Amino acid sequence: xxxxxxxxxxxxxxxxxxxxxxxxxxxxxxxxxxxxxxxxxxxxxxxxxxxxxxxxxxxxxxxxxxxxxxxxxxxxxxxxxxxxxxxxxxxxxxxxxxxxxxxxxxxxxxxxxxxxxxxxxxxxxxxxxxxxxxxxxxxxxxxxxxxxxxxxxxxxxxxxxxxxxxxxxxxxxxxxxxxxxxxxxxxxxxxxxxxxxxxxxxxxxxxxxxxxxxxxxxxxxxxxxxxxxxxxxxxxxxxxxxxxxxxxxxxxxxxxxxxxxxxxxxxxxxxxxxxxxxxxxxxxxxxxxxxxxx
Numbered sequence: 491x492x493x494x495x496x497x498x499x500x501x502x503x504x505x506x507x508x509x510x511x512x513x514x515x516x517x518x519x520x521x522x523x524x525x526x527x528x529x530x531x532x533x534x535x536x537x538x539x540x541x542x543x544x545x546x547x548x549x550x551x552x553x554x555x556x557x558x559x560x561x562x563x564x565x566x567x568x569x570x571x572x573x574x575x576x577x578x579x580x581x582x583x584x585x586x587x588x589x590x591x592x593x594x595x596x597x598x599x600x601x602x603x604x605x606x607x608x609x610x611x612x613x614x615x616x617x618x619x620x621x622x623x624x625x626x627x628x629x630x631x632x633x634x635x636x637x638x639x640x641x642x643x644x645x646x647x648x649x650x651x652x653x654x655x656x657x658x659x660x661x662x663x664x665x666x667x668x669x670x671x672x673x674x675x676x677x678x679x680x681x682x683x684x685x686x687x688x689x690x691x692x693x694x695x696x697x698x699x700x701x702x703x704x705x706x707x708x709x710x711x712x713x714x715x716x717x718x719x720x721x722x723x724x725x726x727x728x729x730x731x732x733x734x735x736x737x738x739x740x741x742x743x744x745x746x747x748x749x750x751x752x753x754x755x756x757x758x759x760x761x762x763x764x765x766x767x768x769x770x771x772x773x774x775x776x777x778x779x780x781x782x783x784x
Contacts, residue, residue: 495567495573496577498517499519500519501519502577506533518530521553530762550764568601569601575625583690613646615759615763620727649777654771655768688781696783721752728756728757729758731758733772
């Protein structure tokens with residue numbers, strides 16, 4: 491076992507089984523549905539139930555993690571006597587990141603003999619999951635604290651993030667598109683194809699008409715990204731918000747075009763990202779030579 495801890499947040503969207511099996515502590519974002527407050531528990535059954543509720547008209551509101559909660563989380567880890575590496579989603583998509591930095595500074599003063607590294611991962615959701623998994627794998631293989639951090643910093647921008655959403659009204663509610671754009675887009679069946687650039691923001695790569703065209707556009711982009719990449723033994727994560735058929739369509743297309751591709755995992759998208767993008771969100775994550783819009 492390594493003499494340090496790799497920890498993350500629930501927005502890594504890793505399955506609870508993985509987090510428990512590899513002893514990866516996580517801090518939970520919270521959300522409300524109706525008048526009831528919940529913590530994101532990273533369980534597949536919780537995610538499935540949330541999307542069923544959203545399909546039926548339920549609306550979720552998410553809350554950032556405050557500085558004190560981060561401090562308590564970091565303190566509990568440092569009290570084990572081990573150093574800590576913490577990976578949360580990109581600071582450009584989470585106000586919570588600033589709170590984590592402040593909390594870490596306080597925790598370092600209380601534990602001056604321990605190291606606590608808070609990485610700006612520039613990743614989100616399944617991209618963050620892949621970064622966590624690869625760093626955990628290296629830690630379990632015997633890499634030391636500094637080596638794992640160096641690998642993460644050197645490789646985090648190699649993780650491609652590609653998304654499409656089904657309902658523009660969720661992006662409108664989050665302020666990512668205007669009311670007029672959401673109205674016209676819905677009338678014309680416009681589906682944005684999004685990606686995460688090196689800056690860690692969420693940007694529109696293309697706008698296409700229809701869900702089928704959106705999926706085909708994503709598949710084409712994936713295959714272009716993988717043109718000069720050795721995919722023998724590679725891994726891909728496909729996360730879906732109650733649209734497993736579309737996830738399987740993308741998986742099968744990649745398998746057909748690149749039969750040498752390694753493991754392609756399909757699971758439900760985490761609650762926090764899903765609350766802002768709605769049912770029908772499809773997200774694909776994989777290592778490539780570098781991020782680009784198309």
